[in-house]
Amino acid sequence: MQNRTADEKGLIKVSIMYPYAEGKTFNMEYYETKHMPMVAAFLGSNLVKYTIDRGVASGIPNQPLPFMAIGTFYVKSLSEYQSAIGPNREAIRADFANYTNITPVILVSEVIK
Amino acid sequence: MQNRTADEKGLIKVSIMYPYAEGKTFNMEYYETKHMPMVAAFLGSNLVKYTIDRGVASGIPNQPLPFMAIGTFYVKSLSEYQSAIGPNREAIRADFANYTNITPVILVSEVIK
Numbered sequence: 001m002q003n004r005t006a007d008e009k010g011l012i013k014v015s016i017m018y019p020y021a022e023g024k025t026f027n028m029e030y031y032e033t034k035h036m037p038m039v040a041a042f043l044g045s046n047l048v049k050y051t052i053d054r055g056v057a058s059g060i061p062n063q064p065l066p067f068m069a070i071g072t073f074y075v076k077s078l079s080e081y082q083s084a085i086g087p088n089r090e091a092i093r094a095d096f097a098n099y100t101n102i103t104p105v106i107l108v109s110e111v112i113k
Numbered sequence: 114m115q116n117r118t119a120d121e122k123g124l125i126k127v128s129i130m131y132p133y134a135e136g137k138t139f140n141m142e143y144y145e146t147k148h149m150p151m152v153a154a155f156l157g158s159n160l161v162k163y164t165i166d167r168g169v170a171s172g173i174p175n176q177p178l179p180f181m182a183i184g185t186f187y188v189k190s191l192s193e194y195q196s197a198i199g200p201n202r203e204a205i206r207a208d209f210a211n212y213t214n215i216t217p218v219i220l221v222s223e224v225i226k
Binding site for chain 1: 121125126127129130141145149163165166168170173178180218220221222223224226
């Protein structure tokens with residue numbers, strides 16, 4: 001039986017990061033119950049899991065909160081992810097207005113450990 | 114037996130995020146084998162796990178890589194994390210020069226899912 005770290009090592013993460021700024025809004029309830037499940041459904045068996053974080057604070061005193069929320073898809077293949085998202089990109093973007101007025105930053109990363 | 118998602122829900126994540134910019138360097142081998150184990154050892158049983166990501170690309174075409182690396186500590190208690198790090202902060206900062214010239218952004222977040 002593999003342990004949890006070994007399960008994730010080598011996977012690709014696509015992290016959709018919503019920067020905090022004054023006047024920005026984010027509806028976590030909609031994001032968790034509607035938006036993320038919609039996108040996850042496009043990804044099929046390439047999706048290993050997805051996670052959602054709610055930003056709480058900066059870890060550095062007197063610094064603003066860096067991100068209000070981060071949604072992360074753990075996938076086996078980046079090219080399969082891109083192929084699955086491509087035809088659905090407009091539907092995904094159109095749903096943004098239902099939960100946020102933030103333009104996200106998107107990071108593709110590899111799990112080292 | 115709990116599943117993986119249930120294990121992490123409600124945990125606090127402290128994510129140390131290293132923004133990419135021209136001229137910035139990051140030694141992943143040192144980070145993985147020396148720096149992160151050193152910090153993890155300060156955290157004791159409050160630490161559930163830690164992860165390391167290597168930034169690969171922006172998920173948005175023609176945008177620069179947002180972060181070169183992210184190290185994340187999953188802890189049960191933020192106040193215990195802060196108590197453990199406080200007396201070791203100077204040792205941790207002094208080690209930065211051994212692997213990077215980047216000033217990190219630090220996000221405290223809560224695992225929603």
